[in-house]
Amino acid sequence: MRKVLAFAVVATATLGIGFAGTTVKAAEPAQNIDISKMKVNWSDEFNGTELNSDHWTPEIGNGNWGWGNNEKEYYRANNISVSDGTMKIKAQTEKVGSYNWTSGRIKSAGKVNIGYGYVEARIKIPSSQGIWPAFWMLGTNGKTWPACGEIDIMEAFNTRSDIQSTIHYPKWNGADQYVYTNRNISNKTEWHTYGCYRDGSICAFYIDGKLLTSYGTWTNKFVRITDFAETYSTADLTTGNYAGQRSVLNDDYYLLFNVACGGNLAQGNPPTNSDWSATMEVDYVRYYVPKTADELAQDKKNEVNKKDADKNTTIVTAPARAKIKTLKNVKKRKMQIKLAKVSGAKGYQIRYCDNKKFQGYSVKNIKKTKVTIKKLDKKETYWVKARAYKVVNGSKKYGAWSKVKKVKIKK
CATH class of the missing domain: 2.60.120.200 (Jelly Rolls)
Incomplete structure (x- = not known):
């Protein structure tokens, strides 16, 4: 300059x-x-x-x-x-x-x-x-x-x-x-x-x-x-x-x-x-x-360790989107939910609520594709959705929610 x-x-x-x-x-x-x-x-x-x-x-x-x-x-x-x-x-x-x-x-x-x-x-x-x-x-x-x-x-x-x-x-x-x-x-x-x-x-x-x-x-x-x-x-x-x-x-x-x-x-x-x-x-x-x-030696060691970790890492994808096959009211204030089986799923989570925005919802976790939920309010309409999950390193990996379905409790 x-x-x-x-x-x-x-x-x-x-x-x-x-x-x-x-x-x-x-x-x-x-x-x-x-x-x-x-x-x-x-x-x-x-x-x-x-x-x-x-x-x-x-x-x-x-x-x-x-x-x-x-x-x-x-x-x-x-x-x-x-x-x-x-x-x-x-x-x-x-x-x-x-x-x-x-x-x-x-x-x-x-x-x-x-x-x-x-x-x-x-x-x-x-x-x-x-x-x-x-x-x-x-x-x-x-x-x-x-x-x-x-x-x-x-x-x-x-x-x-x-x-x-x-x-x-x-x-x-x-x-x-x-x-x-x-x-x-x-x-x-x-x-x-x-x-x-x-x-x-x-x-x-x-x-x-x-x-x-x-x-x-x-x-x-x-x-x-x-x-x-x-x-x-x-x-x-x-x-x-x-x-x-x-x-x-x-x-x-x-x-x-x-x-x-x-x-x-x-x-x-x-x-x-x-x-x-x-x-x-x-x-x-x-x-x-x-x-x-x-420091260069440590960098090389870290690179080797990362490659080894990558080789041993199994990439787990989320399960497919769940699907509610049937949803109906059965006797004594109950509703019965049947889900389509999702490949690789370890279980399912059901979310239900008496309003379609799911404000104040209840949750039911199940291992099978069929569940009956009891003690519902008579003459009330319930909205229901479900999702499948896998278990990865002790934690649940969820798939997408199903389409929402509704049922009215008449009996």
Whole structure:
């Protein structure tokens, strides 16, 4: 995010590790991130109604030199909100002092640090003239930028259809060295996940869980990416075009989200009409770390146990719908009920009542298909329904109720 870049595509980048002229192999990253071998170390799901102050601090104002980027907005806490499960940063036309726009910027500095592992956010970004939304990280080593290092996981500019990912580290003379790439996506303004993986050997970027490398060749000596260069070795490089202290990318980092207005890469300023606004939404941000060997072993054991349990589980379906074959009044205030036999049923439940809504009903459980119910009220009409049941692990599993039938007690 903090950079002064000319717009150019990094067409070819050699991502080898150089020590005194010796090139060594960089580890190959996964083409698809596998979070099943990781666990969530920290997350913010943005499920409340306000920003979690244990995780985030809003940054206010315009910083030094427009936050080092010649930005034109004034950041305010009021432009940040949490509702309906997402965090929202709203840029808008609003006059504050000499500034024509306000927006929001938050950081986790001093509260949440990201180390080795995988950090990912699900984000919906806007597309508008003169804006620069970003999800990025700055190093926590206490040094002045660029010596602290910077990792830009997601940046988008203006109405362009591409997403940019960038690493910053200090050259040996202390100046900023950066390597970046752009990826066009056809649906930039829809929900996507943007992530960064680091393990002390590489830094790799992902969109929707897929490695941001269009094509490239891995060899025993180095990685040559001829189109995109989202995968970087994090070892120091003493010679060549990209020489510098890249190992700063292995430090702990803190997180930032913001929507800049104007600035070095926004390609102009936003509209000045009073009803203009652009909002970035964040569904969640999660930091995963690798599971321990014991945790992976337990996962495997649980999977085996589940498969064994599934094999030994008998799926019991509910019995078929019951049917009342006959319902009639017999002498001395009795009614006789005969049911059709239901295959596999262990018994039947009869429900009867003196009103058709079955308010204040009585219940009779039977094992056979025929029953006589006594002591009914003479000259009263009774409504009756029945259902069959099976017994599963000591509990009854009922089928559907039969159609309701009625009988009047005449004798």
